[in-house]
Amino acid sequence: MTFAARTRVLTAALGLAAATAATVAFGGAAHADVAAEQARPSAEKLPQVSADRLLKVAEEQVGTKENAAGGGTKFHSWYMGSPRAKETVARDGGNVKAYTNAPWCEMFVSWVGEQVGLRPTVGWDAYTVTHAQWFKANKRWGTEAKPGAVVYFDWDGGSDLSGIDHVGFVKKDNGDGTITTIEGNTGNGKVEQRVRPKSQVTGYGYPQYTS
Numbered sequence: 001m002t003f004a005a006r007t008r009v010l011t012a013a014l015g016l017a018a019a020t021a022a023t024v025a026f027g028g029a030a031h032a033d034v035a036a037e038q039a040r041p042s043a044e045k046l047p048q049v050s051a052d053r054l055l056k057v058a059e060e061q062v063g064t065k066e067n068a069a070g071g072g073t074k075f076h077s078w079y080m081g082s083p084r085a086k087e088t089v090a091r092d093g094g095n096v097k098a099y100t101n102a103p104w105c106e107m108f109v110s111w112v113g114e115q116v117g118l119r120p121t122v123g124w125d126a127y128t129v130t131h132a133q134w135f136k137a138n139k140r141w142g143t144e145a146k147p148g149a150v151v152y153f154d155w156d157g158g159s160d161l162s163g164i165d166h167v168g169f170v171k172k173d174n175g176d177g178t179i180t181t182i183e184g185n186t187g188n189g190k191v192e193q194r195v196r197p198k199s200q201v202t203g204y205g206y207p208q209y210t211s
Contacts, residue, residue, distance in 0.1 A: 047117040048211040051148025054122075058112045058169050058182040058191075065190040071101030075184060078114070079107040084124045092127070099126060105167050106131055108184025108191060109150055112169070113207065121208035128152060128164045135205030136161065142204055145173040150205040151181060157199050164202050168194070 066073055076099060079085055085096045099107075106128050113122025121140075125131040132152050135141045145151070153166040168183030171193065178195050186192045 046120065046210050049116045049118050049209060050211040051146070051207075051209050053211070054112060054116050054118065054148055054207070054209070055169060055171055055182065057115050059171075059193070061108070061112070061184070061191040062182065062193060063190060064184075065188075066104070066185070067101075069101040070189065071099075071104070073104060073108075073184075075104050075107040075111045076100060076102070078111050079104075079124075079126060082114075082124070084110070085126070088126055102126065103185055105183060105185035109167055109169065118207055118209070122150070123205070123207075128167045129161055131167070132161045132164055132203065132205060136203075140206045140208070142206065145170050145179045145198065145201070145204060146206065147172060148207065148209060150207065151179065151196075152202045152205070153196065153200050154202045155200055159202055161202060170204065 064073060064075075080096050080099050085099060089096055089098075106126050109131075110119075110122070110124035110126075113119050113124065123131055123134050125134070131150075132141070135150070147170055149170040151168055151170050152161070152164045153168075154160075154163040155165050156163060166183070166185075168181040170179055171182055172180040174180060174195065177199070178197055179201070181194050181196055182191070183194055184191045186194065
């Protein structure tokens with residue numbers, strides 16, 4: 001999807017104020033103090049959770065699908081009811097209700113992290129670009145496809161975080177230039193297991209697993 005197309009999608013989903021803020025991010029300027037706006041990754045006082053455990057929770061959601069308007073999932077409902085929704089609205093403009101039918105791949109990733117008790121190291125957001133920037137700002141960003149990593153995609157194959165289109169979890173590096181993933185908000189409007197080429201990967205965020 002082109003820069004202009006992404007901007008049109010955001011405008012329709014979240015309103016002009018949010019789209020304007022996101023456009024700044026897509027242009028390469030990170031939001032101020034990205035690392036500080038969420039808790040920094042830390043293993044302190046977190047439950048014992050492995051990458052396998054997180055992936056199991058993600059896999060249990062396979063088949064969950066959106067409604068005809070592109071929303072209506074439990075991931076939307078959870079995010080809209082969370083304190084983070086108000087924080088991201090304050091950051092980007094718009095209103096919480098605008099998340100009702102918004103693209104939800106990032107909400108899915110955030111929901112899974114919350115379910116296993118690893119929000120501080122998985123992070124939570126509704127925007128792929130700002131979530132990726134958070135991983136990078138906290139020095140938990142790289143190019144290795146580790147199981148349980150958060151994987152960010154640019155369908156045009158770019159390496160710039162501003163071009164990110166989609167996000168999911170790495171299940172496995174297949175050793176043939178592809179990875180197996182668990183993703184929400186796929187082209188079929190579902191949570192699905194997919195096989196993706198590494199050529200479409202912008203990079204990986206690494207949650208800090210505790211087991």
